[in-house]
Amino acid sequence: MGRPDLPPGYSIDAFHRGAFHLVQPDDGHRAGMDALVLAAAVPPIFAGTLADLGAGAGAAGLAMLARCPQARATLVEREPRMIEAARLTLDLSENSAIAGRAQILAADVELSGRERVAAGLADNAFDFAIMNPPFNAPDDRATKDDLRRSAHVMRDGLIEAWIKTAAAIVRPGGFVAIIARPVSLPAILAAFDGRLGGAEIVPVHPRPDAAAIRILVRGKRGSRAKLSLLPPLLLHEAQGHALSPCADAIVNGTGGLFER
Amino acid sequence: MGRPDLPPGYSIDAFHRGAFHLVQPDDGHRAGMDALVLAAAVPPIFAGTLADLGAGAGAAGLAMLARCPQARATLVEREPRMIEAARLTLDLSENSAIAGRAQILAADVELSGRERVAAGLADNAFDFAIMNPPFNAPDDRATKDDLRRSAHVMRDGLIEAWIKTAAAIVRPGGFVAIIARPVSLPAILAAFDGRLGGAEIVPVHPRPDAAAIRILVRGKRGSRAKLSLLPPLLLHEAQGHALSPCADAIVNGTGGLFER
Numbered sequence: 001m002g003r004p005d006l007p008p009g010y011s012i013d014a015f016h017r018g019a020f021h022l023v024q025p026d027d028g029h030r031a032g033m034d035a036l037v038l039a040a041a042v043p044p045i046f047a048g049t050l051a052d053l054g055a056g057a058g059a060a061g062l063a064m065l066a067r068c069p070q071a072r073a074t075l076v077e078r079e080p081r082m083i084e085a086a087r088l089t090l091d092l093s094e095n096s097a098i099a100g101r102a103q104i105l106a107a108d109v110e111l112s113g114r115e116r117v118a119a120g121l122a123d124n125a126f127d128f129a130i131m132n133p134p135f136n137a138p139d140d141r142a143t144k145d146d147l148r149r150s151a152h153v154m155r156d157g158l159i160e161a162w163i164k165t166a167a168a169i170v171r172p173g174g175f176v177a178i179i180a181r182p183v184s185l186p187a188i189l190a191a192f193d194g195r196l197g198g199a200e201i202v203p204v205h206p207r208p209d210a211a212a213i214r215i216l217v218r219g220k221r222g223s224r225a226k227l228s229l230l231p232p233l234l235l236h237e238a239q240g241h242a243l244s245p246c247a248d249a250i251v252n253g254t255g256g257l258f259e260r
Numbered sequence: 261m262g263r264p265d266l267p268p269g270y271s272i273d274a275f276h277r278g279a280f281h282l283v284q285p286d287d288g289h290r291a292g293m294d295a296l297v298l299a300a301a302v303p304p305i306f307a308g309t310l311a312d313l314g315a316g317a318g319a320a321g322l323a324m325l326a327r328c329p330q331a332r333a334t335l336v337e338r339e340p341r342m343i344e345a346a347r348l349t350l351d352l353s354e355n356s357a358i359a360g361r362a363q364i365l366a367a368d369v370e371l372s373g374r375e376r377v378a379a380g381l382a383d384n385a386f387d388f389a390i391m392n393p394p395f396n397a398p399d400d401r402a403t404k405d406d407l408r409r410s411a412h413v414m415r416d417g418l419i420e421a422w423i424k425t426a427a428a429i430v431r432p433g434g435f436v437a438i439i440a441r442p443v444s445l446p447a448i449l450a451a452f453d454g455r456l457g458g459a460e461i462v463p464v465h466p467r468p469d470a471a472a473i474r475i476l477v478r479g480k481r482g483s484r485a486k487l488s489l490l491p492p493l494l495l496h497e498a499q500g501h502a503l504s505p506c507a508d509a510i511v512n513g514t515g516g517l518f519e520r
Binding site (some may be wrong): 182183185186189190192193201203205208209210211212215226227228229230231232 | 442443446449450452453461463465468469470471472475486487489490491492
């Protein structure tokens with residue numbers, strides 16, 4: 001809904017049963033299930049610093065802050081309108097209990113080397129990095145709207161560039177989690193190789209008998225542990241429209257993806 | 261059990277409720293669930309030629325022949341004792357209804373180029389190739405027995421070499437299916453790249469709440485279809501020791517992995 005204290009073209013949505021709110025541009029990508037599943041890859045006892053790469057209005061980062069009362073988050077975003085949305089989000093009175101643990105960094109996740117450090121993304125600076133990269137292939141389905149396009153369009157090498165940044169900015173022993181489409185699994189695993197070990201894959205299926213629509217992959221920097229393929233997250237049961245108990249807990253901030 | 265018509269050191273097991281029997285050396289790798297799941301990746305209407313790479317005594321190939329009454333199989337194996345087991349298997353009176361559609365080829369799956377062709381594995385010669393490559397890493401858990409070691413020990417690059425052979429010997433539009441441990445998923449997807457498309461991944465979990473112990477990946481030569489991550493095969497339900505209905509159908513030859 002629109003509000004008198006917001007600039008025109010932005011509106012507010014409540015998440016986690018009101019534990020945090022998000023200001024989003026009406027004509028851009030709208031945060032939803034993906035960001036909440038991604039945030040649920042962070043254990044509730046996490047008390048370190050997290051980078052939300054390509055944070056948009058801050059959905060995943062704020063969901064993590066709402067779940068993890070000791071943690072801090074840096075919302076990394078390059079699109080000026082989404083940075084403005086994140087600023088408006090942190091300024092909301094509804095978010096006053098968590099906004100003090102968040103900061104915004106205007107930077108391009110795809111930078112590398114000295115340029116990345118100069119942009120404020122230093123090596124080994126975070127305990128955890130999460131990301132929900134833009135995921136539509138350039139020729140997939142073009143949208144009229146440029147902002148939505150920017151959040152959805154994926155180019156060759158994007159996954160690798162994002163994971164490379166994530167693995168560089170987390171400390172050794174720190175974690176990286178990514179949510180993406182199953183078609184990106186080969187690129188994700190290739191980018192993890194030599195950077196992140198102990199990969200844990202959670203397929204996300206809309207229903208028990210349907211193919212996965214998303215994958216969540218979490219890895220640990222420098223780990224030599226083996227890859228594991230964990231039981232899937234089922235958004236719905238075989239029958240009915242209600243969320244499954246696991247999905248409902250994740251959407252409402254009471255359940256974790258790895259603590260089911 | 262031992263039988264008077266077999267050489268010492270070999271015994272017979274029945275599979276698919278007696279639809280085929282296998283002669284196996286008592287001291288080697290014993291075929292089991294993996295071979296039956298692999299065979300179930302072939303549609304029951306398949307009526308072409310199939311290569312069972314690293315066939316051992318022929319479990320997966322014979323399971324496919326028992327499921328697909330019009331198909332033919334070539335059992336490709338390099339270990340002399342397993343080749344002898346496969347010969348004894350095809351000579352069994354219990355297998356007379358299907359053995360006429362099988363032949364044995366003594367060859368090393370890891371050959372490439374002209375050596376592979378010279379060994380009898382010509383390019384584009386098959387409609388389908390299936391494989392259950394040896395899967396223990398060299399330092400995983402050494403076994404005293406050399407034959408068992410040969411079936412279980414995996415070296416770097418083995419997965420790629422096997423998939424390269426499989427993709428070469430199937431015709432364009434033909435299929436390749438592999439069963440392996442989840443830890444081999446990155447190597448499998450890397451080897452599929454540029455050779456096999458439309459990858460379909462089926463995780464195999466012992467129980468709904470346990471990590472996958474195997475993955476089945478099937479691809480089509482030259483396909484540009486997207487990768488999909490299909491609902492898992494659960495060997496058992498949450499409670500009890502009985503096989504799940506899907507797993508029971510696969511073990512008994514009445515159900516397919518992609519026709520559940």
